[in-house]
Amino acid sequence: MERRSADKRRKRKKKKRNGWWIGLLILILLAGGAYLLRKPLTALAFDWFISPTLESKLQQSYQPREGGNMPAPEPVVYQDKPFSVLLLGSDKRPYEKTRGRSDTIMFAAVRPKESRVLLISVPRDTYVQVIGRDADHDGADDYDKLTHAFAYGGEEMSINTVENFLDHDIDYYATINFQAIQDVVNAVGGVSLPIVEDMENKNPAHVKFKIEGGKPVYNGEEAMYYVRYREDSDFNRTKRQQIFLNALADKVLTINGITQIPELLDIMGQNFQTDMQPSFIVDLGKQVLTQSKPQISSFTIMGEGLKINGTYYDQADEEDLEYAQSLIENWMDPNTTSATLMLPDRQEIE
Known part of the structure; x- marks a missing residue:
């Protein structure tokens, strides 16, 4: 027993x-x-949680270019041809009735097949011919700061001016008002930024603020101040804008961040505009999520100070400008392969 x-x-x-x-x-x-199966599962999550609402949310941001010169993009599930986007960051304040100026100007060459993006940054004070602005009555020419193209003629004049400056066509534009940055960053839980030492605006003509260095995460207000800090150099300011975009992309390209995209579009609301059709963006977004993490390369066209009639400008370095043009030509060529893709010899995002 x-x-x-x-x-x-x-x-x-x-x-x-x-x-x-x-x-x-x-x-x-x-x-x-x-x-x-992490990529198929991510695609499934995209289809379940995002696609049903994303396209309708994007309708509020869809704003075709004035004149309707650009053909509507064909909704294609898989994008393999390079395309270009002019990224504009507006500094318009809530109380202002004008459109403001473009505080950030970046030419983005997007290669969806390889999940690669090239950002060519042009400092806002670069001395350029503003295309579409007539000379004034006293005979002055139409050269001015690049940032003023947006103030004079919005996205259309900015596109024409940058196309002339870089000698390359621009397919689409995307504009965001910096006032939306705070809420977007807060919604994703903040971003990591490489701020080693305290940053403080001391010039009485600038907005007064101080950002503490060495923090693991920075909130929306701190992130906005980080990209708009202007008391070192225009080149460093442009570099910070590139770093911020990379940090925000890292945060959004997570499962939690992905499911928040419709909410983020609501937050941005009228502060975000683009002429890329909603269906085009949805298909592209799904493709990005099912491929390797996008790699961002960047290059800034540097310049030297120039004073004309008491006004300071940045005179673009000719070698930098020619090199940026050759980078764009290489990245926008559909016959360029991964092996022949030119990488900037002066990388600015680690």
């Missing part, structure tokens, strides 16, 4: 051990399967 009881106990223990091992094996298989 005792022997039979002992046998039953051993069988129960063996069965319990087998159940434990089977459970562990199932967990390993599930975890391994989830890892192997």
Whole structure:
């Protein structure tokens, strides 16, 4: 009797051990399967949680260019041809009735097939020919700061001016008002920024603020001040804008960040405008999520100070300008391969 009881106990223990091992094996298989299928699962999450509302949310931001010169993009599930986007950051304040100026000007060459983006930054005070602005009555020419093209003629004049300056066509534009940055960054839980030492605006003509260095995460207000700090150089300011965009992209390209995209579009509201059709953006977004993490390369066209009639400008370095043009030509060529893709010789995002 005792022997039979002992046998039953051993069988129960063996069965319990087998159940434990089977459970562990199932967990390993599930975890391994989830890892192997992480891209399809991400695409599924995109279809379930984002696609149903994303396209309708984007309708509020869709603003075709004036004149309707650009053909509507064809909704294609998989994008393989390079395209360009002019990224504009407006400094318009809530109380201002004018459109403000473009505080950030970046030419983005996007290669969706390789998940690569090239950002060519042009400092806002660069001395350029503003295309579409007539000379005034006293005979002055139409050269001015690049930032003023947006103030004079919005996205259309900015596009024409940058196309002339970089000698390359621009397919689309995207404009965001800096006032939306605070809420967007706060909505994703802040961003990591490489601020080693305190940053403080001391010039009485500038907005007064101080950002503490060495923090692991920075909130929306601090992030906005980071990209708008202007008491070192225009070049460093442009570099900070590139770093911020990279940090924000890192935060959004997570599962939690992805599911927040419709909410972020609500937050941006009328502060974000683009002429890329909603269906085009949705298809592109899904493609990005199912490929490798986008790699961002960047280059800033540097310049030297120039004073004309008491006004300071940046005179673009000719070698930098020619090099930026060659980078764009290479990245926008659909025949360029990963092996022949030119990488900036002066990288500004680590």
